[in-house]
Amino acid sequence: MANNVLTVGNAKIISLHDTVIPSRMTDFIPGTKPGDWKKYPKEVDEKGFARKPMNIAAFLVITPKQKVLVDAGIGPVPFPSSPDLVGSMLGRLKRTGVQPEDIDMVFATHVHLDHMGWCAVLDGNKLTRTFPRAKYVVPQTDWDSLFNPKAVYKRRPKDTSDQGMEIMSWSKPLAERMAIFGNIEHTTEDGQNITPELKVMDTPGHTPGHQSVLLSSKGERIFFPGDAMHFPVQLDVPERIVGADVHPKLGARTRSRVSKWMEKEGVMVASCHFPAPGFGHVVRGKGRRYWQPLKPK
Ligand SMILES: [Zn+2]
Known part of the structure; x- marks a missing residue:
């Protein structure tokens, strides 16, 4: 089996690479200098760049009854912060034999x-x-933060980063188009099932309503943290503030909680x-928490 395909219970998960974004940890985590990352020579180079650029991927989840995309990549329109960046995920999806019209749901x-x-x-x-039959499912609080921000920021006014707010604003034109396409539903609760196998978990901070996803099938599980963290090295310093988080302090608390939980549970x-x-x-070893990629079969 290709190393981007995994079986979890009755479900098949296919990782669909879209593109990469070269990233400097010293920018991503403001206030850090290259020297601050010396402890992590395998992850961060001497200039402060992540040795492996940030991957952008989506996951195709094939269950006995549905085909679901967990996240949907950067897409065909150049990314505002990197105008050369467009995604290649749709071609990869088609090469798996799954066509856009086969997708039942996209969860962002x-x-x-x-x-x-x-x-x-x-x-x-x-x-x-793109996906003519798909239901688009988006966390309600995030959707509100684009279309009814007062309702959201009234509750969380004191911990908001300008960078986080700017990145959020980039999404509005696409979200407006999606609203015109219709067939949008929203998750409103922690622990809500979006399919019999997929349950959302509140992990706010990166955005006000960010949610991760847990798939359970026949006693096996796989967890999709989304953007609770972006780089493996953050697992060991989850408390470090991320400039791109809309609510940086809340994001740090969530990242700490999720990192600990993933380690404790030993979940895929x-x-x-x-x-x-x-x-x-x-996993934990040599006095730190780190990422152990699955070995290709
Ligand atoms: Zn992201």
Whole structure:
């Protein structure tokens, strides 16, 4: 089996690479200098760049009754912070034998562009619907933060980063198009099932309503943390503030909680931003917490 395909109970998970973003940890985690990362020579180089750039991926989850995309990559429109960056995920999806019309649901862990990008394709200059039958499911609080921000930020006004807010604003044109496409539903509760196998878990901070996903099938599990963390090295320093988080302090608390939970549970993890294909476990050894990628079979 290719190393981007995993079987979990009755489900098949296929990691679909979209693109990569070169990333400097000293920018990603503001206030750190290259020297601060000396302890992690395998993960961060002497100039402060992550040795492996941030992967952008989506996961195709095939269950006996449904085909679900957990996140939908950067998509066909250049990413605002890196104008050369467009995704390749849709071609990879088709090469698995699954066509856009086969997708039953797209769940976005949050409303950032690199998680909803392929919800639309370009037809000339116009964004049109990519997955004609799919229901789009997006956390309610995140959707509100684009279309009814007062309701959200009234509850969390004191811990908001300008960078996080700017990144959030990039998503609005696409979300407006999605609203016109219709067939959008929202998750409103922690622990809500979106399919019999997939349950969302509240992991706010990166965005106000960010949710991770846990798949359980026949006693086996796999966890999709979404953007609770972006780089494996963060597992050991989850408390470090991330500039791209809308609510940086809440994000740090969530990252600490999720990192500990993944280690304690020993759960299989599918990370959209860890190096492709993003499957592995969070383990402890040599006095630190680290990422152990799944060995290719
Ligand atoms: Zn992301």
